[in-house]
Amino acid sequence: MRRPRLPAWTATLTWKAAVFITVMCCALAALLGVLVHVSVAGQTVKDSRDKALGRLDEVSRLYESGEPLPRFAGVDPEGLPGSLRALAARGDRGTMVTEYQGRPTMWAAGPADGKALAVRVDYTSSAATIDGLDRSILGSSVLAIGATLLVGAFAVTRITRRLHLTAQVARRISAGDLDARVNDPRTEDPSRPQDEVATVSGALDTMASSLQRKLQTEQRFTADVAHELRTPLTGLSAAAELLPEGRPSELVRDRVQAMRGLTEDLLEISRLDAGTETVDLAVHDLGPLAERVVRASGTATEVRITRDATVETDKRRLERVLGNLVANAHRHGLPPVVLSVDGPVVTVRDHGEGYPEYLLAAGPQRFRTESGGKGHGLGLTIAVGQAEVIGAELVFANAPDGGAVARLALPEYVRFADPDGEADDGAVDGARGETDGGARGETDGRAAGSAGS
Numbered sequence: 038m039r040r041p042r043l044p045a046w047t048a049t050l051t052w053k054a055a056v057f058i059t060v061m062c063c064a065l066a067a068l069l070g071v072l073v074h075v076s077v078a079g080q081t082v083k084d085s086r087d088k089a090l091g092r093l094d095e096v097s098r099l100y101e102s103g104e105p106l107p108r109f110a111g112v113d114p115e116g117l118p119g120s121l122r123a124l125a126a127r128g129d130r131g132t133m134v135t136e137y138q139g140r141p142t143m144w145a146a147g148p149a150d151g152k153a154l155a156v157r158v159d160y161t162s163s164a165a166t167i168d169g170l171d172r173s174i175l176g177s178s179v180l181a182i183g184a185t186l187l188v189g190a191f192a193v194t195r196i197t198r199r200l201h202l203t204a205q206v207a208r209r210i211s212a213g214d215l216d217a218r219v220n221d222p223r224t225e226d227p228s229r230p231q232d233e234v235a236t237v238s239g240a241l242d243t244m245a246s247s248l249q250r251k252l253q254t255e256q257r258f259t260a261d262v263a264h265e266l267r268t269p270l271t272g273l274s275a276a277a278e279l280l281p282e283g284r285p286s287e288l289v290r291d292r293v294q295a296m297r298g299l300t301e302d303l304l305e306i307s308r309l310d311a312g313t314e315t316v317d318l319a320v321h322d323l324g325p326l327a328e329r330v331v332r333a334s335g336t337a338t339e340v341r342i343t344r345d346a347t348v349e350t351d352k353r354r355l356e357r358v359l360g361n362l363v364a365n366a367h368r369h370g371l372p373p374v375v376l377s378v379d380g381p382v383v384t385v386r387d388h389g390e391g392y393p394e395y396l397l398a399a400g401p402q403r404f405r406t407e408s409g410g411k412g413h414g415l416g417l418t419i420a421v422g423q424a425e426v427i428g429a430e431l432v433f434a435n436a437p438d439g440g441a442v443a444r445l446a447l448p449e450y451v452r453f454a455d456p457d458g459e460a461d462d463g464a465v466d467g468a469r470g471e472t473d474g475g476a477r478g479e480t481d482g483r484a485a486g487s488a489g490s
Contacts, residue, residue: 054193062185066178077170081163086132089145089158096156110156117155121146125153199234215249218242260307266300302415309422316351320450323348324378330359336367343379349450354423361416362443381449386442391435
């Protein structure tokens with residue numbers, strides 16, 4: 038039988054602490070209440086028993102002297118418990134609390150000529166004292182538990198709030214915000230004692246600072262290397278053009294071109310990592326733009342436009358993203374490769390083996406490929422970075438019937454109607470003219486030559 042799943046809030050530290058405090062308070066209150074009840078009740082019963090036995094002694098003297106007995110005494114009186122009557126008949130003395138005429142009564146009995154001489158003492162006030170004590174214990178226990186819960190919840194909430202802040206900062210760091218810090222005041226002041234939460238917060242801040250320095254060093258190194266390679270590569274490219282025609286010169290030019298593409302990709306990734314990119318937003322029709330990207334790539338890619346849409350984006354960066362996705366599909370997948378436009382969503386699909394598991398789990402990783410083909414793993418990395426710059430969402434998945442699927446969701450442009458009820462298409466028309474005039478010239482050959490993952 039499957040166990041029912043508890044709500045998520047039952048796993049929180051606050052709830053567990055509240056349950057623990059409540060259980061411990063209840064156990065402590067019950068223990069103290071029982072001890073107080075037993076002590077006070079025992080003392081009250083003892084006092085009443087001593088009083089009843091004292092009266093029994095007085096009544097015994099009166100009985101022996103033949104004097105009349107008081108109203109609260111008698112020989113085998115009505116209401117005397119049978120067990121106490123039998124005890125007195127055996128020659129022993131004893132006491133017992135029972136109900137007599139609807140009131141709590143303490144009986145004391147002793148032997149008298151084979152019968153039971155008994156006295157009764159009103160036990161109402163003593164019983165009321167014990168009942169009042171029990172109510173006071175219960176009420177004070179409830180108040181103590183409530184006050185302890187409030188204080189405990191306040192203390193635990195302060196700790197959990199700091200833990201939540203630490204977890205939030207850790208998520209921000211994992212998302213790429215390397216400037217995020219907890220900055221717990223206990224870690225900044227060495228004179229203040231540090232608890233475990235402050236220790237964890239300080240360790241997280243130290244780790245983030247170290248990670249940030251290492252990444253910045255790597256970024257600067259990559260950018261410097263790529264920048265320094267541009268000059269010798271330019272000279273090498275010019276020298277390759279002077280070689281006589283033939284297979285060796287073609288191989289040299291091809292390798293030089295590949296080196297130039299890799300260098301430009303490294304520079305582009307460095308700029309994306311540095312977060313210094315700015316976007317040039319304009320309004321464009323997505324269908325025609327996607328068709329131009331496919332034509333510029335020179336690949337046999339099928340374009341399907343289910344529903345065209347107008348988007349506000351940076352045309353050059355969007356062409357870069359789509360070009361890399363198309364090139365990656367042809368390089369690492371199998372035909373047919375289909376680019377679909379459905380509203381503001383563009384999907385690029387091939388019919389190969391699909392994306393590797395590491396890519397689906399953690400995204401593209403530079404300089405890592407598993408398909409055995411050419412590529413250095415920078416194409417999809419650049420696509421993801423450029424998509425983030427233009428505010429688009431790029432998701433990678435594998436189709437159920439095989440093949441890799443890249444889905445790019447863009448922010449759709451909303452047209453506002455003028456007072457006459459007609460849509461304001463002026464900006465769209467102007468953007469369309471600008472796009473038609475320079476799209477092909479701005480789409481460089483790297484759109485199809487620098488993808489890979």
